[in-house]
Amino acid sequence: MNPFRDYLSAVWNILRKDLQVEWRGRQGVPVMLVFSLLVVFLFNFALQLSPDLQAGLAAGLLWVSLAFASTLGLNRSVSLEQENKAMDGMLMAPVDRSAIYFGKVLSNFSFTFLVGLVLLPVFSLFYQQNMFKPMLVLVMVLGLGAYTSLGTLLAALSIQTRTRDVLLPVLLYPLALPILIAAVESSRSILAGQPIADYQSWMTFLLAGNILFTAAGLMFFETILEE
């Protein structure tokens, strides 16, 4: 058997299982979606935002609501594995344990990305500007990719503590800040209609974040989970 193919199939099996659980239980995406909308509404009242929001504010609001909402999904994703210690079952499977990490990152990414895709038309409607731009979707892929690959690692870490999932935001937000800054900055430029040269360094930055955090997950996921 080809070890690389085995590895990919293990990643896919874990992703497929998460999709199945989500499809059955529907406890991740809907909760994240509702929560992200609530954040949008709260900010509107708190900051008295107008419908013709500047590109900068809309981009910031989009990422803040995504960042808040995805912690719910990340926590759900690891608590699902801890509920009956299903994680032990995966740890004992004859696959490299980093495959579990990749599988979980991919499922977390898919769920948050789905929420992001739903938010785009909603934002377009609320703030009277077309947010459905291919480049913005690309920024979302890169930004959420980096965010969830760090988030999955830290969620696995925080679930081991006495306070369990409460700790995740405290660990995740400050560490993810550079990613969020880069995502907001490039989204802002895209919404303001600036040429690609203005924000491509931010996009490269997001790509670097993806590589860095994925490498960290690859290195430390097993260390975090073993007792």
Add this chain to the structure above:
Amino acid sequence: MTKKPKLLSLLDILCLILVPGALVLILFFTPIERVMGPVQKVFYFHVSAAWAGMLSFLIAAVAGGVYLSTRKQKWDWLSLSSIEVGLVFGLIAILSGMIWAQPIWNTWWVWDPRLTTTAIMELIYLAYFILRSSLNTPESRARLGAVYAIVSAATVPLTFFSIRLFRTIHPVVIAAGGSGESAFNMTPRMLLAFFVSLFVFTLLLIDLVWHRSRLARLQAVNRGEGV
């Protein structure tokens, strides 16, 4: 408990002489800066404290890595101590920066990228202590603390790279920040005092971390956890 090493006693004495020595050098030896006046003298200890803070966080990450490969408690004590000392140095850097900013920028705080990211860095390492305190066994505190210290240090270059990007995009905002650049317009006397401060703070850092590590060991022994 092992006897206090001679080298540590020597280091204590050196710090006791050199820290006031550096202060004397700064107060009486360096010229008064033409534009900013006497408040510019904050700069020497400000940059040195920031340097010592960064160095401590780096040491913490390296010690964490050594802990993960050797699983020897002393490396965890070193990592923990470095972060604690680094937090204090970081706080000194921020507070001394505020003292400088008040007359120069006419405000204690501006939302400049460098200030913001430094503050966030403090939060990252504050979260380290929350993480540790919510873990039950000394072994899990050491293991997960090490992972967190390494991942945190890995985001530091990311953070500083993001400041650089801000520069290329908004050169005007940044012009106000960063006394670091002026280091190269300094007179020879200023340069001398600057490098002496850096050196003294590095010694002080080693001295404090060493003491704090020994204390950590004593605490562990006291709780019946140490060797």
Add this chain to the structure above:
Amino acid sequence: MSAQPSDTNRQIVVNDLVKKYHARSVLNHLFITMDKGALCILVGDNGVGKTTLLRILAGLVRPDSGEIAIGNSSSSREPQHRRMIGYLGHHSMLYQDLNAIENLTHYARLYQLTQAEKIVSESIQSVDLKNSQYQMVRTYSRGMQQRLSVARSLLHDPEVLLLDEPYTGLDKQGAQFLDMRLQSLHRQGKTIFLAAHRPHRLLSFASHVAWLKDGAIAEYSPVQDIPGHPDLAAYLQESA
């Protein structure tokens, strides 16, 4: 001392195992060697470290020091090596929102079993859950979950079985079923290491008893030789 089994008949070899929690040694220089085909009951008081020992053998807990060999290699951290081991712990390792078939299919895929569908179906049949195989595990009783867990741990036909209090939650019928299942696995030559704080129902068909006491194996004896170990015999009498 190497943990390499000296002859092919050795299936589990543990050398000088140490595991500490809070600087207290739960397992303190533990040695045990188990032959292929043994059905060994691990007895000992609650909290003595039976679970820790089994979890270390299963590769879920990292020992502080010591060597472990399972099967013919000591590279127990090698992923493919884990295929040899089936482990049943205190938790079911099942997903509440999936049904029995989906749960087992997930594990069958992780173990890359060929003919997964057939194996899963037979496995569910064997634990008598055919009638509720499409129900979510959330709706299962404790006993049903435990039976499905047994099926899960046996799914990939492992050579070595590590069972931690497998009778927990089983009703009389379920317990009898597990007795029979264990006996048939024993006949097939599987190596079974089973922790039980009430070992009596197992003594009639087990081959060995290991007594974990003060972090080490105090006694390890074939069942028929128990009368020759008065301390162990007394302990077993006590825990009846």
